[in-house]
Amino acid sequence: MSFKNETVSSFLDALASQASTPGGGSAAAVMGSMGAALVSMVCNLTIGKPKYAPVEAEVKALLARAEGLRAALLDAMADDVRVFDAVMAAYGLPKDDDAQKAARSAAIQSALREATDVPLACARLAAEVIGLCRATAEQGNVNVVSDAGVAVLAAHAAVRSAALNVYINIGGIKDAEFAGSRREAIEALLADTARETEAVFELVKAKLSGH
């Protein structure tokens, strides 16, 4: 099921409900998509303005990348629901004899790997949004620089939220090499994006004070 065609209000109802999906993984994807959308907004309010003609080509390139990420992150919401449901289905398999137990265990491990890689991919997409925000804040229309700041905050919350979904699934994975490589990947993303987010936030604050 895809929640992107639900109203904002119904999506929030579904998030709050006792249904396990949508949950934090979907919220992460939506926050990442909001971050990308706000980069696009700043670009759209910059392109065509004579004052910003010197950076128009760069801003158009930022817009194209942001729009691609916005769509990919919205799709990540549906992926999150799908892999979560697959993990639940695997845990629900019968375990009456050794053959069933082995099949169930293999299905759980396979589902948990996918349920690790999907939020990791979401975190990577959100990190790419963060990578657009400094240029957006520096080159975009200064009247909407606060929106570039909100973009980086939303995308960073998405990275950290997706990371929690990586951790929760890694916890059940028996293949230590797989688990270790994903833990390393998400921790590198967390470290890089934390630094960049704070730098962009301070840049935006400084531009707002200079008004």
Next chain:
Amino acid sequence: MSFKNETVSSFLDALASQASTPGGGSAAAVMGSMGAALVSMVCNLTIGKPKYAPVEAEVKALLARAEGLRAALLDAMADDVRVFDAVMAAYGLPKDDDAQKAARSAAIQSALREATDVPLACARLAAEVIGLCRATAEQGNVNVVSDAGVAVLAAHAAVRSAALNVYINIGGIKDAEFAGSRREAIEALLADTARETEAVFELVKAKLSGH
């Protein structure tokens, strides 16, 4: 106009468009509302489970507070659009003679005060959501503790995003006492919520590693 009845996908389209509203202020309100919704989700997946009977009364109280905040933050989205549009309308007033200039300036100052207090109120609501997250992570169903973590991250992104909207409007306010008191208020909120968010994030990570 209220965007809560738009689909998630249309809301993101509107956010990305060159229309000035919805913008970062609305995104802040939605993130805060998502944080509250995730607190509710954890509570809803805890209430009624025998294992959690000893904390059921507390969790029911958390749920009631989260649901109130979720609704208030969704309303904050409409407030954001309204005050932003009011600021734009004030700037658009005629300024052909001194009387018009004085009236326009007064209208701008009045609109900017409201456009400062509305995101400040949004930040306070999101900070209240953060205030629920530690108890949610500690007492809620441990199987969904990652959702309590996403809740605090979404709410914190909301506080910081709303803060940028406070700063941008304070910048145009001539009443130094008003501006100073709001700057102090938002900076106190930023400091308190940053500490609490990191503490809850680490608590959630520790619980996930203990799985």
